[in-house]
Amino acid sequence: MSENAVSQPGRDERLALAFAQLRELLGDRASRGESVRAIHGRDESWHHPQMPDAVVFPQSTAEVSAVARICHQHRLPMIPFGAGSSVEGALIPVQGGVVIDTSQMNQLLAVHPGNFDCVVQPGLQRRALNEQLKDTGLFFTVDPGADATIGGMTSTRASGTNTVRYGTMADAVRGLEVVLADGRIIRTGNRARKSSAGYDLTHLFVGAEGTLGIVTEITLRLYPRPEDVTSATCRFTSLRAAVDTAVAVMQAGIGVARVELLDEVMIDAVNRYSKLDLPLVPHLFFEFHGSPARTREDAGVVEELCADHGGDAFEWSTAPEERARLWRARHDCAYACMAYQRPKRMMTTDVCVPLTDLADCIEAARADAAEAGITAPVLGHVGDGNFHMVLLIDPDDPAEVERAEGVNRRLVERAIACGGTCTGEHGVGLGKREFLRLEHGEALEVMRSIKAALDPLDLMNPGKVLPD
Amino acid sequence: MSENAVSQPGRDERLALAFAQLRELLGDRASRGESVRAIHGRDESWHHPQMPDAVVFPQSTAEVSAVARICHQHRLPMIPFGAGSSVEGALIPVQGGVVIDTSQMNQLLAVHPGNFDCVVQPGLQRRALNEQLKDTGLFFTVDPGADATIGGMTSTRASGTNTVRYGTMADAVRGLEVVLADGRIIRTGNRARKSSAGYDLTHLFVGAEGTLGIVTEITLRLYPRPEDVTSATCRFTSLRAAVDTAVAVMQAGIGVARVELLDEVMIDAVNRYSKLDLPLVPHLFFEFHGSPARTREDAGVVEELCADHGGDAFEWSTAPEERARLWRARHDCAYACMAYQRPKRMMTTDVCVPLTDLADCIEAARADAAEAGITAPVLGHVGDGNFHMVLLIDPDDPAEVERAEGVNRRLVERAIACGGTCTGEHGVGLGKREFLRLEHGEALEVMRSIKAALDPLDLMNPGKVLPD
Numbered sequence: 001m002s003e004n005a006v007s008q009p010g011r012d013e014r015l016a017l018a019f020a021q022l023r024e025l026l027g028d029r030a031s032r033g034e035s036v037r038a039i040h041g042r043d044e045s046w047h048h049p050q051m052p053d054a055v056v057f058p059q060s061t062a063e064v065s066a067v068a069r070i071c072h073q074h075r076l077p078m079i080p081f082g083a084g085s086s087v088e089g090a091l092i093p094v095q096g097g098v099v100i101d102t103s104q105m106n107q108l109l110a111v112h113p114g115n116f117d118c119v120v121q122p123g124l125q126r127r128a129l130n131e132q133l134k135d136t137g138l139f140f141t142v143d144p145g146a147d148a149t150i151g152g153m154t155s156t157r158a159s160g161t162n163t164v165r166y167g168t169m170a171d172a173v174r175g176l177e178v179v180l181a182d183g184r185i186i187r188t189g190n191r192a193r194k195s196s197a198g199y200d201l202t203h204l205f206v207g208a209e210g211t212l213g214i215v216t217e218i219t220l221r222l223y224p225r226p227e228d229v230t231s232a233t234c235r236f237t238s239l240r241a242a243v244d245t246a247v248a249v250m251q252a253g254i255g256v257a258r259v260e261l262l263d264e265v266m267i268d269a270v271n272r273y274s275k276l277d278l279p280l281v282p283h284l285f286f287e288f289h290g291s292p293a294r295t296r297e298d299a300g301v302v303e304e305l306c307a308d309h310g311g312d313a314f315e316w317s318t319a320p321e322e323r324a325r326l327w328r329a330r331h332d333c334a335y336a337c338m339a340y341q342r343p344k345r346m347m348t349t350d351v352c353v354p355l356t357d358l359a360d361c362i363e364a365a366r367a368d369a370a371e372a373g374i375t376a377p378v379l380g381h382v383g384d385g386n387f388h389m390v391l392l393i394d395p396d397d398p399a400e401v402e403r404a405e406g407v408n409r410r411l412v413e414r415a416i417a418c419g420g421t422c423t424g425e426h427g428v429g430l431g432k433r434e435f436l437r438l439e440h441g442e443a444l445e446v447m448r449s450i451k452a453a454l455d456p457l458d459l460m461n462p463g464k465v466l467p468d
Numbered sequence: 469m470s471e472n473a474v475s476q477p478g479r480d481e482r483l484a485l486a487f488a489q490l491r492e493l494l495g496d497r498a499s500r501g502e503s504v505r506a507i508h509g510r511d512e513s514w515h516h517p518q519m520p521d522a523v524v525f526p527q528s529t530a531e532v533s534a535v536a537r538i539c540h541q542h543r544l545p546m547i548p549f550g551a552g553s554s555v556e557g558a559l560i561p562v563q564g565g566v567v568i569d570t571s572q573m574n575q576l577l578a579v580h581p582g583n584f585d586c587v588v589q590p591g592l593q594r595r596a597l598n599e600q601l602k603d604t605g606l607f608f609t610v611d612p613g614a615d616a617t618i619g620g621m622t623s624t625r626a627s628g629t630n631t632v633r634y635g636t637m638a639d640a641v642r643g644l645e646v647v648l649a650d651g652r653i654i655r656t657g658n659r660a661r662k663s664s665a666g667y668d669l670t671h672l673f674v675g676a677e678g679t680l681g682i683v684t685e686i687t688l689r690l691y692p693r694p695e696d697v698t699s700a701t702c703r704f705t706s707l708r709a710a711v712d713t714a715v716a717v718m719q720a721g722i723g724v725a726r727v728e729l730l731d732e733v734m735i736d737a738v739n740r741y742s743k744l745d746l747p748l749v750p751h752l753f754f755e756f757h758g759s760p761a762r763t764r765e766d767a768g769v770v771e772e773l774c775a776d777h778g779g780d781a782f783e784w785s786t787a788p789e790e791r792a793r794l795w796r797a798r799h800d801c802a803y804a805c806m807a808y809q810r811p812k813r814m815m816t817t818d819v820c821v822p823l824t825d826l827a828d829c830i831e832a833a834r835a836d837a838a839e840a841g842i843t844a845p846v847l848g849h850v851g852d853g854n855f856h857m858v859l860l861i862d863p864d865d866p867a868e869v870e871r872a873e874g875v876n877r878r879l880v881e882r883a884i885a886c887g888g889t890c891t892g893e894h895g896v897g898l899g900k901r902e903f904l905r906l907e908h909g910e911a912l913e914v915m916r917s918i919k920a921a922l923d924p925l926d927l928m929n930p931g932k933v934l935p936d
Contacts, residue, residue, distance in 0.1 A: 191887030203671035419659035
């Protein structure tokens with residue numbers, strides 16, 4: 001705490017002063033209403049909701065900057081809020097404060113088709129963005145399960161099913177506008193394809209989960225829509241055979257656009273939620289992008305690799321409806337999990353490991369969950385070495401939570417031991433904080449010194465990412 | 469300066485104390501010899517050489533850490549040194565101090581073919597790395613003109629001719645080991661393909677030009693060697709036609725592996741240096757990687773695009789010798805420029821701009837150089853929007869230097885005005901420092917605060933990157 005903390009007014013008083021200023025700035029777009037606060041205090045994870053003190057709905061960067069100046073003046077936490085789809089508690093206001101809801105900053109500001117980029121506000125959701133890009137022949141590639149906002153995806157360094165081909169948000173973001181803790185506005189990066197001009201602040205803010213500043217504008221890299229898209233599915237008798245196939249596909253250097261694993265438990269959940277009738281065995285879902293000649297060549301090579309590994313009933317399709325149904329079901333996996341043993345909630349694991357360690361990691365995790373008596377569907381972006389075991393738990397059953405945390409912890413320890421990471425794409429939030437010590441060691445102190453340099457009063461989404 | 473600066477011994481005394489400790493640590497591998505110091509005080513640019521006070525040749529991370537502790541104790545600058553091939557003065561010891569030459573840390577430590585990665589020491593040069601990778605079927609993709617070290621390329625965020633397909637060092641580096649200013653050793657990143665676990669320190673150190681720490685180990689992403697490689701050249705009657713063709717190739721979404729522009733002056737320089745006899749008109753050099761069917765398909769599409777833009781004598785070849793001769797000549801462009809009007813030296817421009825602004829930028833720069841009466845061959849990684857106009861100058865002719873700096877400055881201003889950057893790949897060093905104000909504005913203050921947090925005594929390659 002700063003030295004003058006003693007002479008400062010108490011929290012209630014500071015809040016009242018700040019809220020009066022926020023009201024003056026934003027009118028009805030600053031709220032202390034119970035229901036508004038409740039909506040902004042929870043995410044899609046098992047973490048317990050907590051209420052913020054106020055919620056604001058800015059409509060411009062200037063307003064976000066003014067909000068930050070007010071919060072800075074009164075030493076109040078600021079928590080940026082997108083679609084609320086975090087699965088790690090990243091947006092839960094654990095120290096109260098002011099939630100900055102970006103939903104009214106949801107414009108596509110510019111599209112530059114000739115340079116493959118666009119500029120968006122943080123509250124724009126990924127499906128709406130692609131809808132608006134339709135006529136340009138380009139698309140935005142990163143597709144997590146939720147219809148998340150671009151700001152939220154930027155802040156969690158999100159990825160998705162076709163990251164294996166097009167990359168994560170770290171690759172997609174070319175530049176940012178960011179409001180700092182004291183209200184200053186900066187720009188990072190540019191619209192060029194590369195730059196060596198000083199420290200890479202863009203990558204520093206991407207994945208910082210709002211703990212270093214509030215992202216108010218994002219320049220995104222776009223890709224041409226593929227001429228042809230072909231999907232395929234294949235069944236396997238064992239999980240290891242499916243994973244080994246995916247790794248072989250990657251090692252063959254095929255530019256596959258998607259390669260997703262669903263284990264037999266996940267298939268059951270998906271069948272029920274999305275009204276499918278897939279056989280209850282491990283599956284791989286593939287997608288190929290390119291000219292028709294190329295997608296056919298790719299699919300042919302992959303079909304052979306599947307057969308080599310005992311894969312069965314390789315089926316491919318170019319029919320858009322069937323493809324859409326399949327991938328929609330895949331994207332709804334999280335919701336399928338939530339529905340599978342309702343009212344249980346999701347404790348989601350998210351390790352990412354070297355491809356050569358992937359099969360061992362998944363098998364060990366499944367055995368561990370089984371021993372702990374926890375239902376745990378598995379799905380994986382296996383081309384990236386990333387998978388999610390979704391531990392279905394009752395957050396109010398301390399014994400079950402503890403058993404699940406043990407499974408998660410041991411999984412993370414195995415992942416880090418083989419050169420992997422505790423989170424491939426969901427971010428740290430509240431749920432993975434403690435693992436950063438193990439994963440980063442002394443480098444965690446460097447992260448802390450950067451946090452202290454950029455946000456000395458610890459006002460930006462406090463209590464997240466860095467362990468206490 | 470720290471508070472106890474007053475009571476500290478003078479610089480000569482500190483140097484003597486430090487050198488005694490460095491000698492004890494490294495024996496003959498710590499030198500104050502005149503010739504050794506002279507070699508380590510110059511690069512390949514027009515910037516005036518300056519002598520360091522000492523040069524050390526560590527053989528391990530532990531030794532680098534010990535050197536850093538000694539320099540930290542005695543408040544001496546530390547300058548990491550690779551192949552000495554900077555073209556921006558990045559390694560010139562403008563405040564004296566200790567140069568840390570990494571040439572004896574040049575081992576390939578591990579190769580993991582199944583996960584497409586390898587781990588190297590910073591002093592390993594890029595050609596030696598690829599030589600050692602030969603039997604794995606993989607290759608390291610980033611290929612600047614010089615046979616630079618991986619440490620130097622990491623620190624300048626280098627790129628090369630096939631960055632258009634495989635990315636820059638920012639994409640190639642998965643993780644680092646770094647020695648900090650006080651000798652602490654940290655690790656960043658990991659061997660997974662993606663991670664959302666905290667702040668992205670890897671990208672912060674990549675491109676920091678040794679001003680935040682000394683890179684002692686690098687985990688690199690590798691790619692499968694393409695089954696087939698096809699090269700092509702095409703001549704154009706105008707520079708604009710050549711650039712427009714390159715942009716059209718990019719916009720067609722062809723996964724071209726290389727697309728390089730050489731203007732007629734550069735062709736002349738290359739003809740003389742590399743004993744070629746290319747006609748003195750603007751050329752594009754292409755390369756295609758993939759299965760034979762794919763490279764043929766790609767080359768066919770590009771041939772059509774060239775013809776559409778008035779390109780002439782499109783010639784392609786799969787013969788390795790001819791291809792090697794052509795690309796070797798391309799890689800030797802910098803040396804060809806140096807030889808073109810010897811003893812003139814290179815002031816290299818390095819802007820990178822949105823593709824849609826590229827032709828205008830190059831034309832304006834050429835007109836400006838012509839008006840300033842400076843010979844200035846142009847070559848460009850035009851698929852990336854990056855080009856170099858090499859201003860050939862006599863560093864001891866102040867009027868010529870001033871005219872060239874004017875051309876460079878106006879070029880940078882135009883690039884930044886259209887959303888580009890002052891340096892696409894060479895880094896900031898000494899030569900581009902002043903442009904960072906214009907390019908980054910208030911964000912420069914954030915860079916300064918990060919520098920202050922990580923290197924509070926300003927010992928790591930001081931006087932570089934950030935303007936005074």
